Amino acid sequence: MKNNHVHRKIFVWLLIGVWIIIAYFGWRQATGAGTSTKTITIGYQAGDEFDISKTRGAFAKKMKAKGYTVKFKEFQNGSAEMQALANGSIDYARIGDTPGITALASGTKLTYVAAGASKANGSGILVKKGQGINSMSDLKGKTIAYTKGTSSEYMLRKALQKAGLSTSDVTLKSLDQSAAAVAFAKGKVDAWANWDPATSQAEVTENAKLLVNGTTLGVNNRSFIVAPTKFAKQNKAVTKLVIKYSNADMQWANKHKSKLVAMMQKKLKLKKAVVEKMVNRRTYKMTRMTKTAVKELQDIANLFYQSKIITKKVQVKDHVQYLK
């Protein structure tokens, strides 16, 4: 007896229809990561690695060729970047070594994806020359400016620790960058823990010197690239490209220091001497995360926890992506 199998036909074609729709979405997604453009938003701070990439332009072009439109967003400091990262308005952020730790402690889901070279020579504690402050112990009873939750805080604490001083031996003043700059220039604070280009600037224009720098403190003050954890997991290919092309710019920067100086000078609106000082005391690079870098971060996390800057223990290794 012939049966028209109407129900079976409806069933099987419906199933195939659903299958095709799902596959279509898969196609959109698979090709969406490959050919159609996707916007990647990158947060950076003035004069940092991404700023070089942004100014040079090659980075965005190469990413465009791979199907990604790059948008750069400038931030004043790391904590602002971390907030933007937490609410999803940026996909990558170039930060110093501490904002990530404090953000992790406050529950931001972020992943370290890349590490930069050491900036130890450009970071340190600034004092004015001729004020009789020649060693860390001379800072006893003095006022030191820093920015809370940034590398300057870590560096400062590390420096005090190394000199055998406690935080009660000095007056610590947390100021934001511009306020601190003014306070230091006007002599309202005796010392200022900071990094390039502010340090070079002060050294060149304010007759200041670095009392201690990162190298003497064993503080590398690296740059890191972080991304929201979910984004990092889903976009390894993008991250690989970001690291690759960023590092290409870094290699270019190492080879073309005079061009870099001109570029940064224009960008940062600083004196040539300042930029030269900054550029010449560091090398640039951007690589995938390394165990050494993670260990440095963990050191910061431990110190911050001990100093009760953060209230939660942070296991940095749980928030790192080692890309192949």
Next chain:
Amino acid sequence: MDQEISLNINQETTTTNNVTHQHSKRKLDRLLPWLIPVSLVILWQVAVSTKLIDSSFVPAPSAVIAQGVSLWQSGELQKNICISLFRASVGFVIGGGSGLVLGLVNGLSKTARATLDSTVQMLRNIPHLALIPVMILVLGIGESAKISLVAIGCLFPMYINTYHGITSVDHGLIEMGKSYGLSSWALLRKIILPSALPSILMGVRYALGVMWTTLIVAETVSADSGIGYMSTNAQQFMNMKTIFLCITIYALLGKLSDVIAKTFEQIYLDWRN
């Protein structure tokens, strides 16, 4: 038609006492295939809950489901399933389609057979997964490499079964068709294709199986998305829950494709039983 219906009614009335019995038996027959999978899952859950099995190596089904839910909420699960399904389908359509066409052409034309068949038979014996390095070198690690691999995997079962189906058509039926004045086209449509259909659908079933196994391997070797990738990625981080989730998804997708193939057989081969 009326006669038939009355005939059926007659049959049914004479077997009324059997009907209820048969009905419950049929219900049982439907449940029977689920017996082993369901009891395995229950056993598994119990074994993990009572710590008979170390849950860090074999997570409980409930944990696997919970992992599935959380991956779904993050959007990762759907995305990877969609992408895997896309790769599988496109590979299947391209490979299966070429296999079908090649099988038809070689089955129907002696010249084509003489030219192509020995080459195809030779290539057939290369395990298609051995082509992964070649694929990566030639096509990179993009979509085309994975899709091509699936396509190659699907091509041969489809080719062999189609070819076999076409060449083993009962010669008497073809002779009958010719002597009854059927054109070549009608001969193909009314006799050769329907006759080869069981074999072709068998090829579809095999190809669907190969499609999934090839895709798993392709995605574990080089991918940044898809179920296979999810599984390899989870393996790197010893995330057993995700690994088991991926295995389950593969099992379900495999079952789904089998259901489709089986339903096609039930629809288009119902004359066989």
Next chain:
Amino acid sequence: MLKYLTVNNVSKVYQAKTALHDANLEVDRGSFVAIVGMSGSGKTTLLRMIAGLEQPTTGEIRQNDRQVTSINPQARCMFQDDRLLPWMTVSENLTFGAKDKEQRARAQRLLETMELMEFSNYYPTKLSGGQRQRVALARALMDNPELLLLDEPLGALDALTRLRMQDLILKITNEQKITTMLVTHDVSEAVRMANRIIVVKNSQILRQLDNPYQGVDNENGKLRRLELVDEVLDIIYHG
């Protein structure tokens, strides 16, 4: 008078083996011819050449004074195996799945004649051997053939079904005046159905006998037919 079908000096050689040697035959329009002989005697080969399924090595076959050189469009064959298409229903087997209304109506009428109406939507596998052969017969009659070629179509049926089929074929071919050629190894079947009997042995046409008693239903007719059966068997064995 011109004969409807003539077989002139036809031989068929397969490689080194002669299947039929120098056959000559004349068939009147509307007659019922039976070709009898042992298996392998060449009777099926002769029928297949008339159907145009095979070509003679030498000689020619003419139908309506035209040489048969390819598939014979006026002829329809029935084979021992019914050769129904298992994926088509009974009625679809008659029309080859055509949706044409007229064809379908004709198929229904033929199925009615064959008393198969109630099975028209069944697949052939559900039918008995006799029913299947009736479907095959209906299919052969679909295009109103002039010539019906029967290649032992009843060989596989049980005796009773066979008798019924014989009557059915006779009735239809008589009514529609279809020239019929039946290949059979069953001599009594041949004598019961045909008015002319061709005896084939060792690839040659041995004898052609008229059977004036075909369809004669009295005592004498039956007796004469039995005698004829004896005679034919005698020729097959000793001729």
